[in-house]
Amino acid sequence: MLELDGVGFGYSPRDWVFRGVSFRVPPGTATAVLGPNGSGKTTLVRCAAGLLDPQEGTVRLSESAGYVPQAHGSAFAYRALDMVLMGRARHVGVFRTPGSSDHEAALEAMERVGAAGLRDRRFPTLSGGEQQLILIARAIAAGSPVLVLDEPATGLDLKNQARVLTLLRELMADGMALLLSTHHPDHALHLADRVVLLGRSGVRTGSAAELLTDAQLSALYGVRVSTVAYSDDGDGFPSSTPRRTIVVHYGS
């Protein structure tokens, strides 16, 4: 369980990035943070993950959260399994190295994200989507029931975006609590139960149905956005709920 209560953060006094952010992420649900560039999405998820201390308000976390940073290069070409093993740092003593239970946890996390076959590949040689899966596996290996993800689908092609979203849905079904920032309102529509909108006029939190509307999204991004329904019966699997995605009116 992750809970933020009246959280405010500013890099200098009286220059707030955001204030008064309150929401809860219960197990088995996802909360998406949306907002234009520079609105403080990354700052908010870092506060939630405990990497930044907010100036006001409290962040309550039952255990330390697993954190998935924005995909980045690594200075050294560690093997994928060694990257995932580092997720076990909390469980390994300062002067110790990971033992067999840590290796098993890391391998299980790699299997969980469907990347067990990559274990001996060097991290920088992986594709962007594979690197993201490895970083998610690293956070899972830490053993926390809460995952905080900073733009997990940014920089990925459509197939890899779908791969990551599918994985995140599976993790929710397993009972994990997810908090993610994203530039894709359609991903929020697909995943999130609740959303946090970081806009120029302030912060809004609420259910996805309430906030992911044409008017709210258009106001948030300053461009005309429509949500549209689509059916997904072409793949042979019954679809219980109608899906929605977004259309941006780019103009002519």
Add this chain to the structure above:
Amino acid sequence: MLDGAGAPRLRKRVRPALPRAGPASAPAGTVDRKATARRRETAVVVPVALTACFLAVVAVLALAVGRYSVPLDHVVQILTAQIAPVPVQASATEQNVVLLVRLPRVLLALLVGGGLAIGGAALQAIFRNPLVSPEIIGVSAGASFGGALALLLGLGPFLLVGGSFACGLLALGTLFLITSGRAGTPMLKIVLGGVVTGSFFSALVALVTYIADPNTTLPAIVFWLLGSVSTATFTKVAVALIPVLGGAAVLVALRWRINVLSLGDEDAAALGVRPRPLRWVVLVSVALIVAGAVAVSGAVSWVGLVIPHLARMWVGPDHRVLLPVSFLLGGAYIVLVDTIARTATAGEIPLGVLTALIGAPVFFLLLRRNREKVWDSA
């Protein structure tokens, strides 16, 4: 395709997300985790053992060759006789040459080379940059100043180490202050900070040599600064032993934490490792090692850059393997180079000159050959 939560195939592996050690009956098609874990552990032991054997062979060879040549079997006998009662056929002269003349020199070369190499490897990890070495970041210049000052003031060998250590740490602290600001790229800041720190302490060294008495202290300082293990004694070995082995032991003990630290501060913090105190422990250990090495041998350059690079090409960047392998390989390298230094010509070539003459072109070749495989720097 984007699957909804209701799609049946998503549910096929619903189980607790917390990856505790699973039951023995792993589902078919998954990897054997225990076997993989075991394989990873042997992957650490084998390269370290191989390098240790290489070092032993190089050391025995170094004890055998020289102006007074001792047969290899005699060297082995003399060494074995120190720890076990075995008959020795070697002459008394051979025993003196091996034990009193060459052994302290080989041990000192081993400590200096191993220390500088493991220090370089650790610095490269925490600066997240494979081009960092004790010389480039100005620590060696700082330690040289401390040592030169101790010689100028006529202090003993332990204060020589103490002075080298304090000033080496001072240089590290200066560099750290320069590089910790937000502006600029890390690479540029490290190089510029190292230039600033290094030239400042080099100027202080020049000042010390300028005011030193040309009849008494100046020759001692100049000879010491040239970089050599030719004046090795068991006392010098003892002086270097504690800081070099102590610092190296701390680095080896922290080897896996250093992996986590090399991911960068944010990642390390997210994984539950507090980066700042850990980095300081590593920096102080490196300063201790460099101070110990500089105090007994002066400035021996390029070892801390070339050897970790070479080791990383062989065993990869995992510091669990890289740190011990760097130490052993660095030790073997300096023992080998020092043997060349004392046997190649009638006179002695200063060790520092030889390591630079070999190191610079070797490093150039390494950079050209294998840039992508072992590190991926922006």
